[in-house]
Amino acid sequence: MTVTPHDRDAVTFSPPAGVARCAVLGTGLIGGSVAASLGALGIEVVGWDRDERCVARALELGVVGSVAASLGEAVAGADVVFVAVPVGATAEVAIAALDAEPGSVVTDVGSVKGAVVDAVEAARPGAAGRFVGGHPMAGSEQDGVDGSRADLFAGATWVLTPTEGTDATAFATLRSLVAAFGAEAIALSPHDHDVFVATMSHVPQLASSVLMDTALGVSARHGTLLRLAAGGFRDMTRIAAGNASIWPDILTANRDAVLASFDRYLAELAEVRAMVAAGDRVGLLAMLQRARQGRRSLPIGAASAGPLVELRVLVPDRPGVLSEITTLAGRLSVNVFDLEFAHSLEGDRGVMVLVVSDTEASVEYEVGLRDLGYPVTRGKLE
Amino acid sequence: MTVTPHDRDAVTFSPPAGVARCAVLGTGLIGGSVAASLGALGIEVVGWDRDERCVARALELGVVGSVAASLGEAVAGADVVFVAVPVGATAEVAIAALDAEPGSVVTDVGSVKGAVVDAVEAARPGAAGRFVGGHPMAGSEQDGVDGSRADLFAGATWVLTPTEGTDATAFATLRSLVAAFGAEAIALSPHDHDVFVATMSHVPQLASSVLMDTALGVSARHGTLLRLAAGGFRDMTRIAAGNASIWPDILTANRDAVLASFDRYLAELAEVRAMVAAGDRVGLLAMLQRARQGRRSLPIGAASAGPLVELRVLVPDRPGVLSEITTLAGRLSVNVFDLEFAHSLEGDRGVMVLVVSDTEASVEYEVGLRDLGYPVTRGKLE
Numbered sequence: 132m133t134v135t136p137h138d139r140d141a142v143t144f145s146p147p148a149g150v151a152r153c154a155v156l157g158t159g160l161i162g163g164s165v166a167a168s169l170g171a172l173g174i175e176v177v178g179w180d181r182d183e184r185c186v187a188r189a190l191e192l193g194v195v196g197s198v199a200a201s202l203g204e205a206v207a208g209a210d211v212v213f214v215a216v217p218v219g220a221t222a223e224v225a226i227a228a229l230d231a232e233p234g235s236v237v238t239d240v241g242s243v244k245g246a247v248v249d250a251v252e253a254a255r256p257g258a259a260g261r262f263v264g265g266h267p268m269a270g271s272e273q274d275g276v277d278g279s280r281a282d283l284f285a286g287a288t289w290v291l292t293p294t295e296g297t298d299a300t301a302f303a304t305l306r307s308l309v310a311a312f313g314a315e316a317i318a319l320s321p322h323d324h325d326v327f328v329a330t331m332s333h334v335p336q337l338a339s340s341v342l343m344d345t346a347l348g349v350s351a352r353h354g355t356l357l358r359l360a361a362g363g364f365r366d367m368t369r370i371a372a373g374n375a376s377i378w379p380d381i382l383t384a385n386r387d388a389v390l391a392s393f394d395r396y397l398a399e400l401a402e403v404r405a406m407v408a409a410g411d412r413v414g415l416l417a418m419l420q421r422a423r424q425g426r427r428s429l430p431i432g433a434a435s436a437g438p439l440v441e442l443r444v445l446v447p448d449r450p451g452v453l454s455e456i457t458t459l460a461g462r463l464s465v466n467v468f469d470l471e472f473a474h475s476l477e478g479d480r481g482v483m484v485l486v487v488s489d490t491e492a493s494v495e496y497e498v499g500l501r502d503l504g505y506p507v508t509r510g511k512l513e
Numbered sequence: 514m515t516v517t518p519h520d521r522d523a524v525t526f527s528p529p530a531g532v533a534r535c536a537v538l539g540t541g542l543i544g545g546s547v548a549a550s551l552g553a554l555g556i557e558v559v560g561w562d563r564d565e566r567c568v569a570r571a572l573e574l575g576v577v578g579s580v581a582a583s584l585g586e587a588v589a590g591a592d593v594v595f596v597a598v599p600v601g602a603t604a605e606v607a608i609a610a611l612d613a614e615p616g617s618v619v620t621d622v623g624s625v626k627g628a629v630v631d632a633v634e635a636a637r638p639g640a641a642g643r644f645v646g647g648h649p650m651a652g653s654e655q656d657g658v659d660g661s662r663a664d665l666f667a668g669a670t671w672v673l674t675p676t677e678g679t680d681a682t683a684f685a686t687l688r689s690l691v692a693a694f695g696a697e698a699i700a701l702s703p704h705d706h707d708v709f710v711a712t713m714s715h716v717p718q719l720a721s722s723v724l725m726d727t728a729l730g731v732s733a734r735h736g737t738l739l740r741l742a743a744g745g746f747r748d749m750t751r752i753a754a755g756n757a758s759i760w761p762d763i764l765t766a767n768r769d770a771v772l773a774s775f776d777r778y779l780a781e782l783a784e785v786r787a788m789v790a791a792g793d794r795v796g797l798l799a800m801l802q803r804a805r806q807g808r809r810s811l812p813i814g815a816a817s818a819g820p821l822v823e824l825r826v827l828v829p830d831r832p833g834v835l836s837e838i839t840t841l842a843g844r845l846s847v848n849v850f851d852l853e854f855a856h857s858l859e860g861d862r863g864v865m866v867l868v869v870s871d872t873e874a875s876v877e878y879e880v881g882l883r884d885l886g887y888p889v890t891r892g893k894l895e
Contacts, residue, residue: 330728341782344804372805379794379801382797396727408772410768412765419722419760423757429747
């Protein structure tokens with residue numbers, strides 16, 4: 132499938148060929164929303180959850196088409212399996228799904244990737260090519276299946292974490308499915324993903340909850356404190372109101388990256404504390420202005436399409452290529468709108484066709500691909 | 514003026530008697546919004562700013578009725594003067610206003626109160642009774658007079674900080690004016706105010722800016738980081754996009770309270786960091802759940818009126834009484850809807866009439882007033 136701008140919308144919002152039936156294991160907020168998104172594309176969805184009441188509620192709400200009595204029953208005949216259980220149980224459930232349905236592509240939706248991907252690859256080196264770690268960067272303050280929405284992922288970023296062993300077809304199937312949900316798929320290595328979410332999500336969560344908790348301590352001594360909460364404090368503590376029970380697992384699973392990011396935060400806070408103590412207005416202003424500039428430059432939502440360019444990359448037909456090429460795009464912030472992997476007739480070489488935004492970053496990307504030893508040809512899409 | 518529920522709306526949204534002309538010194542976002550709010554009440558507003566272009570723009574936008582060439586000209590004949598200059602210049606400008614118009618009530622809108630109130634009282638012990646510190650807890654990401662809005666304070670909390678020396682009539686005038694802007698006036702001691710804003714505003718500002726700055730540091734090493742910014746990170750860094758230049762002054766003026774609050778925040782962050790390192794899921798969950806509960810209990814906006822009760826407090830006619838009685842209400846979270854101070858014919862005693870919400874806190878308040886030695890009578894308003 133080669134994509135031109137004419138049929139890009141059709142490709143983005145219809146299900147990929149060969150995906151007729153999916154299993155969703157774990158039907159909480161995210162699992163329920165994945166199920167609803169699949170259902171909206173006309174795909175058959177079988178739900179399973181350790182908590183029978185939860186999956187029964189999902190059926191009642193119409194987010195799954197049917198309920199399976201066991202994990203094995205759920206994944207039998209599934210083209211794609213979404214594992215949406217708590218982070219601590221993800222690897223175990225993903226391995227069970229790989230074992231139970233050898234024809235399936237398996238992915239997960241957890242907030243931590245390194246530990247899960249490593250565990251699956253270590254346990255099932257032969258089958259791990261069919262597993263691709265995933266993380267939709269979307270959520271809601273509401274917990275549980277009742278908050279499920281078919282449009283939860285529209286406009287969200289959905290990280291996929293292919294590795295050297297990832298099967299290219301499995302990756303392409305998931306990429307298309309995620310795009311059909313309206314999300315922007317980007318590929319990162321599991322390690323890069325974990326560093327990013329530690330900095331952009333896990334440490335901010337702790338910073339928010341501790342800020343709220345500190346205010347409660349002061350409030351206990353001065354009754355009126357919380358009535359003075361203005362908009363800024365409300366903004367900063369909004370995520371502290373979210374589901375607390377998911378975090379101990381996530382923080383434990385991503386401990387190394389969280390501690391590294393936490394230590395950077397603490398070190399800079401200590402510097403700023405010293406500036407306040409010393410009355411260092413110049414230092415304070417410099418930090419505040421740097422942050423202001425950074426916040427104002429924060430991209431809003433997914434990148435719009437704009438002009439596109441097609442990069443055709445000649446690659447050896449072996450594992451590792453996919454991960455190398457897609458994660459370089461992620462690192463350089465190159466938006467990949469479509470991706471096709473065409474095996475050559477000879478069987479030892481192939482062409483990977485990438486449709487990307489025609490920006491300066493895409494030129495950097497082209498150079499980067501050449502530096503990695505891949506011949507690249509470039510053509511504007513009309 | 515004794516208030517019954519029938520005319521409460523009229524009292525709240527019309528200007529207090531005896532306020533026909535006001536001066537606004539400093540016409541940035543807050544000064545401009547004060548001017549616009551005064552104008553909307555039909556009060557004559559004279560503007561002055563050290564930066565002539567700024568006040569000229571305020572005139573062009575119609576937020577001030579006229580522009581004065583000097584501070585003295587602006588305050589001549591003014592019933593109330595609002596000082597809305599940067600925190601570092603507030604005391605000096607307030608003192609100049611007290612000197613220039615002996616008939617005026619002077620207030621300010623700065624984020625720090627102790628340093629300003631102390632400086633005015635030390636410099637002008639005779640006139641400081643006419644000065645009441647103030648702080649509207651409202652703002653906007655937008656800087657400057659162009660962001661001015663007559664409804665900026667509607668529903669906001671506006672702290673007033675009377676002290677022992679505060680003149681009761683001056684306080685009552687300001688209280689009515691603030692209520693006429695649609696804000697909820699609460700009285701706190703300057704020190705309590707400063708502790709509160711350190712915890713609810715100043716430290717959160719630093720926590721937000723440092724979070725953004727830390728992410729920039731990681732982003733410089735990994736190009737794609739900022740594209741992954743989800744809603745939680747956006748919420749937590751929203752205030753980092755605000756006006757940076759006001760903060761070095763505020764942080765310096767409120768240094769002691771900021772350092773105390775900052776140290777509480779850092780100490781709890783360090784505890785939580787140790788929990789992550791130790792994999793202490795129980796400790797993490799307890800903190801996160803406490804914060805979640807606290808955030809969910811955060812009052813939304815100003816308290817609604819509900820049933821009211823009138824407390825009549827017999828007080829000696831001397832300074833200090835006002836501050837003692839109003840700041841006790843603030844500390845106990847008692848919402849004072851109206852306040853009147855009636856001097857008795859004999860001249861040495863008076864009656865303070867307070868209209869407050871008929872809640873458990875108002876009973877505590879009544880008991881507290883008796884403990885302070887004031888006879889109180891209570892009557893429901895029908």
